[in-house]
Amino acid sequence: MDITVDHIDGVTVATVPVDELDASNSNEFKRDIAPVLQANAKLVLDLSRLRFVDSSGLGAMLSCLRQLTAKGGDLKLCSMSQQVRSLFELVRMHRIFDIHGTREEAMAAFHAGH
Amino acid sequence: MNEHATTETPVARLQESIQQHSRYSLGRSWADLSPRDRFNAVALAVRDEMVDRMLETERRYSGAHSKRLYYVSIEFLIGQSLGNNLHNLQLRDACRQALLNLGSNLEDIEEIEPDAALGNGGLGRLAACFLDSLATLGLPGFGYGINYEYGLFKQEIDDGYQREKPDNWLAQPSPWEITRPEEACLVPVYGHIEHSVDRFGAYNPMWMDWRVLIGVPHDMLIPGYGGRTVNVLRLYSARSSRDFDMGIFNDGDYFKAVQQKIASETISKVLYPSDAIVAGQELRLVQEYFLVACTLRDVIRRFEANHPDYSTFASSVAIHLNDTHPALMVAELMRILVDEKNLEWDEAWRITQSTLAYTNHTLLPEALEKWPVPMFEHVLPRHLQIIYEINRRFLEQVSAAGPGNIGLVQSVSLIEESSPKHVRMANLAMVGSHSVNGVAEIHSNLVKTALAPDFHRLFPERFNNKTNGITQRRWLLNANPGLANLIRDAIGDAWITDLDRLRDLDRFAGDPAFRASFRNVKHSNKERFAAIIRATARVKADPASLFDIHAKRIHAYKRQLLNLMHVIHEYLSLVEDGRTPAAPRTYIFAGKAAPGYWVAKQIVKAIHNIGRVINSDARARDWMKVAFVPDYRVSLAEKMLPAADLSEQVSTAGMEASGTGNMKFALNGALTVGTLDGANIEIRDEVGPENIFIFGLKANEVREIRQSRSYRPWEYCDSDPRVRRVVETFHTNRFCPDEPELFTWVHRRVLDVNDEFLHLADLAPFLDIQDQIAQAFTDPDHWTRMAILNVARIGKFSSDRSIREYAEDIWRIEPA
Numbered sequence: 001m002d003i004t005v006d007h008i009d010g011v012t013v014a015t016v017p018v019d020e021l022d023a024s025n026s027n028e029f030k031r032d033i034a035p036v037l038q039a040n041a042k043l044v045l046d047l048s049r050l051r052f053v054d055s056s057g058l059g060a061m062l063s064c065l066r067q068l069t070a071k072g073g074d075l076k077l078c079s080m081s082q083q084v085r086s087l088f089e090l091v092r093m094h095r096i097f098d099i100h101g102t103r104e105e106a107m108a109a110f111h112a113g114h
Numbered sequence: 115m116n117e118h119a120t121t122e123t124p125v126a127r128l129q130e131s132i133q134q135h136s137r138y139s140l141g142r143s144w145a146d147l148s149p150r151d152r153f154n155a156v157a158l159a160v161r162d163e164m165v166d167r168m169l170e171t172e173r174r175y176s177g178a179h180s181k182r183l184y185y186v187s188i189e190f191l192i193g194q195s196l197g198n199n200l201h202n203l204q205l206r207d208a209c210r211q212a213l214l215n216l217g218s219n220l221e222d223i224e225e226i227e228p229d230a231a232l233g234n235g236g237l238g239r240l241a242a243c244f245l246d247s248l249a250t251l252g253l254p255g256f257g258y259g260i261n262y263e264y265g266l267f268k269q270e271i272d273d274g275y276q277r278e279k280p281d282n283w284l285a286q287p288s289p290w291e292i293t294r295p296e297e298a299c300l301v302p303v304y305g306h307i308e309h310s311v312d313r314f315g316a317y318n319p320m321w322m323d324w325r326v327l328i329g330v331p332h333d334m335l336i337p338g339y340g341g342r343t344v345n346v347l348r349l350y351s352a353r354s355s356r357d358f359d360m361g362i363f364n365d366g367d368y369f370k371a372v373q374q375k376i377a378s379e380t381i382s383k384v385l386y387p388s389d390a391i392v393a394g395q396e397l398r399l400v401q402e403y404f405l406v407a408c409t410l411r412d413v414i415r416r417f418e419a420n421h422p423d424y425s426t427f428a429s430s431v432a433i434h435l436n437d438t439h440p441a442l443m444v445a446e447l448m449r450i451l452v453d454e455k456n457l458e459w460d461e462a463w464r465i466t467q468s469t470l471a472y473t474n475h476t477l478l479p480e481a482l483e484k485w486p487v488p489m490f491e492h493v494l495p496r497h498l499q500i501i502y503e504i505n506r507r508f509l510e511q512v513s514a515a516g517p518g519n520i521g522l523v524q525s526v527s528l529i530e531e532s533s534p535k536h537v538r539m540a541n542l543a544m545v546g547s548h549s550v551n552g553v554a555e556i557h558s559n560l561v562k563t564a565l566a567p568d569f570h571r572l573f574p575e576r577f578n579n580k581t582n583g584i585t586q587r588r589w590l591l592n593a594n595p596g597l598a599n600l601i602r603d604a605i606g607d608a609w610i611t612d613l614d615r616l617r618d619l620d621r622f623a624g625d626p627a628f629r630a631s632f633r634n635v636k637h638s639n640k641e642r643f644a645a646i647i648r649a650t651a652r653v654k655a656d657p658a659s660l661f662d663i664h665a666k667r668i669h670a671y672k673r674q675l676l677n678l679m680h681v682i683h684e685y686l687s688l689v690e691d692g693r694t695p696a697a698p699r700t701y702i703f704a705g706k707a708a709p710g711y712w713v714a715k716q717i718v719k720a721i722h723n724i725g726r727v728i729n730s731d732a733r734a735r736d737w738m739k740v741a742f743v744p745d746y747r748v749s750l751a752e753k754m755l756p757a758a759d760l761s762e763q764v765s766t767a768g769m770e771a772s773g774t775g776n777m778k779f780a781l782n783g784a785l786t787v788g789t790l791d792g793a794n795i796e797i798r799d800e801v802g803p804e805n806i807f808i809f810g811l812k813a814n815e816v817r818e819i820r821q822s823r824s825y826r827p828w829e830y831c832d833s834d835p836r837v838r839r840v841v842e843t844f845h846t847n848r849f850c851p852d853e854p855e856l857f858t859w860v861h862r863r864v865l866d867v868n869d870e871f872l873h874l875a876d877l878a879p880f881l882d883i884q885d886q887i888a889q890a891f892t893d894p895d896h897w898t899r900m901a902i903l904n905v906a907r908i909g910k911f912s913s914d915r916s917i918r919e920y921a922e923d924i925w926r927i928e929p930a
Contacts, residue, residue, distance in 0.1 A: 022355075054355065055305065055324045083300070089454040090302055091321035091496075095312035 001025065001032045011107045012040040016047055021057030030060050037064060041073030044106040048079035058093055065097060074098065078106040124208035129215055131159035144216050150286065152218065153196070153226040156209070157289035160199055164335040168344035175254045178930040181429065182416070183248070183255040183921075186409050186443065187241040187436035188402065189385070190259045190347060191233030192334070193748025195290055197224045197592050202250070203341040228283050229747045230290075231265030232349070232385060235667045236582075236774050237475050239748065240553075240913075241436055243774070246585040247917040249338030249345045250611060252929035255917075258409040260401065261291070261332050261349035264384040269706045269745045274722030278387070278709050291332040291349070298353070299411040301327040301404055307495045321496045327378050328353040329408035339587055339611055350408040352381035388708035399485055399493050406442045409433075410450060424455060428468035432925040435472040435547065438483045438539035443470060444546030445497040448504065453496070459503075471549035471924045473580070474540065474561050475771050478671070483539040484530060490537050501528055501537060508545055512572065525568045544569045544576070549924045553582045554772035554793040556813060564817075580920055581796055582772040583913035586613050589778045593752035596635040597783060601905070604628060613912035616905060623902040626895075633898050636759070636783060643757035646743065646750075647702070653729060653741040659698035660891045663784070664762035665746055665754055668707040668714040671769040675860065676873050677701070677762050678720060679840045680884050681728070681740060686839055689733050696888035700739045701725075704746035704754065713863075718742065720857055723849045751775075755782045759897075760887060763788035764880065766871045768813030770794075777911040783901040787887060789876070793911070801907045805900040809883040810876035819872065827865050830874040837877050841865065 004015040014036050021029060036043065045061065053061075065075045078100045080088070088094040100106040122130075135158040136144045140151050147155060175182070200206040200220075210220040233239060241257065248255030267278040305324035312318035329350040336345045354375040380397065381404050410433075417431055435441055444466060451462035476482070491498045505528040516522055528545065530536040544550050544566060552558030558579030562570040570577050591598045591610055601609065605618040622628040640657035647655045655661070664677050681701050687693040703721050707714030725740030743750065761779030763770075763786055770792035780786060780797060787807040788794040798806050811819070819825050831838040841864060843849070850856035864873045891897055909915075921927050 052355070054326055055302070055322060059322065087300060087302075087326075090300070091324065092312075092318055092453050093320060094454075095316075095318050096310065096320065098313060 001028045003029075003032050003036065005036055008107060009111065011042045011044060011110045012036065013044040013046055013103055013107070016045060016050055019049060020052040021050060021060065022052065022054040023056040026056040026060040029057075030063060033060075033064060037067045041068060041071060042110050043068060043073070044076050044078055044103055044110070046079050046103050047077055047081075047084060050084050051081055053084050053087055055091075058087070058091065062093070062096070074110070076100060076106040076109060078103045124205055125211045125215070128159055128163075128205065128209050129212035131162055132156055132212060132216065135159055144218075149223075149226050153223050154286075154289045156213070156223055157196055157227070160196065160203070160205070160209070161290060161292075161335065163203055163205065163341075164199070164337050164344045167337065167341055168335050168346065171343050171345065174930045176420075179420075179430075180254040180930040181432060181925075181927045183253070183432045183434060183925045183927050184258055184409060184413055185241065185244060185248075185255055185434045185436065186258045186405065186440040187238065188260065188405060188439035189233030189238030189436075190230075190241045190245070190257055190349070191235070191238030191748060192230040192242050192347075193588075193752070194224065194227040194229055195334075196227050198246070198588050199337055201587055201592050202246075202337040202339045204339075205341075227749075229265070229749050230283060230288065231281055231747055232259065232262050234266055234385070234388065236772075237437060240582055240774060243583065243585040243588070243913040244917055244920075245336045245345065245347055246338070246587055247583070247913040249336045249343045250340070250585075250587070251914060251917060251921070252338065252343045253917065253921055253927055254345070254930055255921075255925075255927065256345055257336070257347035258405065258412070259347065259349050260382050260385075260405055261351040262382060262385040263351075266385055266706070266747075267387055267709065271718075271722065271742065271744050274719045274726070276707050276715050276718045288334075290334050292335075294331045294333060297412070297415075298328050298330045299408055300355075301329055301407040301411075303327060303400055303403060303493055305495060307499060319496065319499060325378070326355045327381060327404060328355055329404060329411070331408070331412070348409075348412065350382065350405065352379055352383075352404055354378035387706075388711070396489055396493060399489065402439050403442050403446075403494055403497075406440050406446050409440070410443065410446050414450060424451065424457060424461075424465060427465050431469055432927060433470050434920075434925065435470060435543055437473060437475045438543050441472070441483070441539040441543040441546075442494070442497065444504070444542050445494075445500045448500050448546075449496060452500075459507075463504075463507075466546055467548050470543075470547040471551070472543040472547040473551050473553065474557075474565070475553060477557065477560055477565050477769065477771065484536040485539065487529070487535040487537060498537070501542065504542075504545065505529055515572075522568055526572065540566070541569075544573075548576060549578060550576045551578045551580045551924070552771065553580065554796060555579055555581060556768070556790075556795055557771040557792060560768060560813070578923065580916055580924075581793060581911070582774050582777070583911050583916035584774050584777045584781065585913045586610065586781065588752070589755065590781055594635075594639065594756035594782050596638060597632075597756065597905075600628075600631050600635055609909075611914070612909075613914065614909035616909050617907065619902060619906035623899045623906065629895060629898040629902065632783065632902055633894060636757075636901070639756040640759075643753055646753060647700075647741050650745075651741040651743050653700075653725070653739055655700040655702075655739055655741060656698060659700045659739070660759045660888070661700050661702060661757055662760040662762065663702045663704070663754060663758040663779070664764075665702070665704040665743075665751065666773075666775050668705045668717050669711075670713055670717075670871050671766055673764045673766060673871055673873065673876075674703065674705070674717050674721070675864070675871075676764050676876060676880055677703075678717070678724060679873070679877055680880055681724060681738075682840050682843055683836055683881055684884075685724075685728050685731075685734060685738060686843070688737060689731065695737050696885070697891040698737050699888070700741065702741050702743060702754075702758075704743040704750065706746060713859075716857075716859065720849070720860065723856070727849055751778070755779055755784070758782065758784035759891065759901075760784060761786045761788075763791070763794050764810070764876075765789060765791045766876075767791045767811050767816050769871075777908065780904045780908045781911070783905050785887075785890075785897070785900055785904060787880075787883060796910065797908070800910050801904045805903045805907075807883050807887055809879040811872060816872060819875070820870070823867070825867050825869070825872060825875070827867065827869060827874040830878065831865075834878045836881055837874060840877070841874070 006013045076098045135155040265281040302324035308320045334347040451457045552561045609615040644655040761784040763776045773792040789810040844861040
């Protein structure tokens with residue numbers, strides 16, 4: 001999976017490069033995001049391409065969050081479509097993740113120490 | 115309004131539209147279309163007429179900021195739509211002429227339409243009648259249901275036994291449905307709860323490892339009479355989230371991937387063929403949740419489009435639960451408000467209760483839905499948590515009000531403490547709704563006193579009655595054009611939208627000319643139906659004989675057996691006693707038995723066997739015929755009801771919630787023979803006791819016999835030789851010479867002290883009143899007078915009246 005990684009003002013922004021994150025590709029996502037998680041503590045996942053996520057995809061993102069918080073870092077999500085946002089809300093994951101409208105807002109939240 | 119309306123005549127407009135659809139929707143000229151495609155072309159042209167009106171209706175509702183009703187029902191028994199839609203749009207004559215211009219006949223094309231059999235019986239047909247009334251009254255009310263691929267099975271008869279055949283009514287897409295893939299919604303099911311904390315340290319149960327279904331809506335347009343208002347019935351199909359689960363597919367298990375896709379789409383595949391006993395079937399639970407989740411997702415989407423927050427939800431939205439099948443709505447609305455919209459529990463609960471209302475449809479204990487907790491948790495883990503929390507808070511209140519009353523707590527708890535535990539859906543619906551209604555006066559009283567007395571003591575203000583009704587547009591105007599025209603000629607057509615106006619017919623009951631015309635209409639309806647009997651049941655029925663019709667689901671409590679015992683009595687009186695009946699009679703039965711209901715299927719067989727003996731006995735030829743007309747459905751009922759002289763409504767008192775067949779028969783000029791059960795009581799009050807044949811035990815007498823365990827069925831045999839002779843027949847092989855002892859079960863059952871339907875207690879009074887009926891039929895003038903008065907005084911039982919009461923008392927919605 002060709003995850004694009006940008007480093008901006010001390011924050012790493014990784015763009016999920018697929019329309020659907022589900023059982024067919026969530027393991028691939030976990031494998032390819034692992035080096036990013038190892039190398040960084042403050043990560044923003046840009047979900048602007050994502051149109052559908054199933055429980056495997058949500059589980060993969062939850063795994064990212066847990067790895068980062070375990071080492072004192074944090075994960076923020078940004079640029080979700082309404083449908084993806086609805087799925088987060090359906091299963092109460094919107095309360096677990098720090099979700100922002102744009103990557104700028106997500107980075108600003110890191111800088112503000114939230 | 116239709117934009118073509120001002121430039122063309124309706125005939126020219128429809129004719130052009132039909133031809134356009136022939137060519138451009140179906141790809142052939144009208145002359146080359148198959149009969150089915152001719153129906154499709156006409157239906158598409160009629161649908162076009164409704165679309166503009168539907169959009170205009172929506173503009174009106176939005177402009178008025180109307181409160182909307184969402185009527186949620188696991189069944190909508192629509193039947194055919196073309197005839198009814200044309201009547202309601204007042205385009206029937208125009209369509210007939212347009213088709214004549216094309217060389218075709220409207221009635222022939224109407225016959226081609228398959229029934230949309232998305233229901234089992236009364237509950238589903240009531241929902242369909244209610245949609246017709248909502249639209250006719252201009253009320254913003256929308257139906258929500260499931261787009262079953264297979265409707266209720268088709269009934270075929272093989273050597274007297276019922277055989278079920280699948281009804282794949284969507285094998286060819288319905289021209290009435292407009293698919294809306296852009297409004298599809300996601301529905302998670304299965305999985306487990308992971309107990310965690312959120313970013314702020316609060317408890318946060320997460321729903322993990324769920325499987326997602328997609329609900330795709332299909333809209334059927336529902337025109338009200340006059341065509342000003344066109345509402346929508348939205349039916350959901352389940353689709354898999356993707357063609358295959360590629361993860362499984364990539365692992366090399368192609369068939370497992372296909373199976374998972376099929377499993378997802380199975381959710382809306384088939385209607386359960388019983389309106390009562392489905393508990394314990396996991397697919398049914400998923401089906402019910404699928405309906406609830408799709409409906410609520412749509413309700414929320416529409417609400418949020420115009421409202422900034424949830425403070426006005428309950429004043430903008432009413433959701434009606436047609437029986438307990440959608441009772442999960444209580445938990446789903448709470449889940450959305452608390453989990454997704456972040457409302458505090460108490461505020462969410464206030465909104466939920468103020469929004470939801472529930473109709474109870476049955477007192478039969480086995481029909482009250484309960485789901486095993488382990489299955490429930492497997493399918494809906496988060497909803498089980500919410501139900502436990504609702505229950506905890508509710509039982510706290512109950513305990514506070516009556517400390518130490520363990521019996522009360524056990525009786526009202528949402529969880530039955532059995533092994534395994536069960537979730538009680540009726541309790542959930544009653545706790546989570548602001549209104550609980552029964553469907554006839556007696557039934558509503560029994561809900562309060564027998565079914566849920568503890569709930570009634572806790573919340574007396576919630577309980578009310580809304581007696582069922584039927585739409586006169588389908589059941590008189592469309593089904594019985596001869597009678598409709600006769601009435602129109604006598605008193606005008608105000609009754610089409612105000613059924614109480616039929617009262618004006620009262621004065622015609624004594625008019626010899628009107629009575630003669632009424633009889634002529636009935637006779638021609640009987641001739642038409644006799645042809646159907648001949649074609650389907652292979653029985654030659656004499657239209658001059660008394661058409662005695664027992665048409666409804668086959669069920670022990672509806673007592674087709676009681677009626678059958680009368681048939682046997684008449685036959686034995688004729689052939690053994692030489693007693694000829696006062697009038698020749700054709701005993702007509704129709705109805706489906708649930709495929710897994712042995713007794714009901716045996717009753718179907720018994721009707722056939724008894725009919726075979728009687729119909730082939732030369733001694734009975736001029737006096738008796740017995741016919742079982744197969745595959746009872748809405749379109750058959752529309753031909754059967756107008757032909758009835760006598761309507762059999764003989765359930766054990768206290769067991770039929772309301773019935774609506776009783777109303778349809780009376781509206782079509784049949785006299786009722788019935789027990790004081792369901793709406794029969796109110797029909798008697800309306801038509802007058804002198805114009806109805808009432809017999810048998812009353813509900814309180816039935817209850818007393820059961821409670822005191824004083825039922826001694828053999829005493830009825832000892833005291834009445836007629837009863838003994840009929841009962842003993844079942845101990846012989848008289849009606850089953852080729853299958854010895856086939857009906858001995860009837861003998862055992864009716865002589866059993868545990869016969870909860872008390873057949874023999876009511877048999878002698880039933881035989882007596884049937885004698886009176888036969889005698890009355892020999893006086894055509896008097897019989898016709900009674901029949902006219904039944905029609906004239908049946909106005910209360912319009913579904914327009916029912917819907918007005920629901921709208922004013924429960925939903926608080928108004929015409930826009």
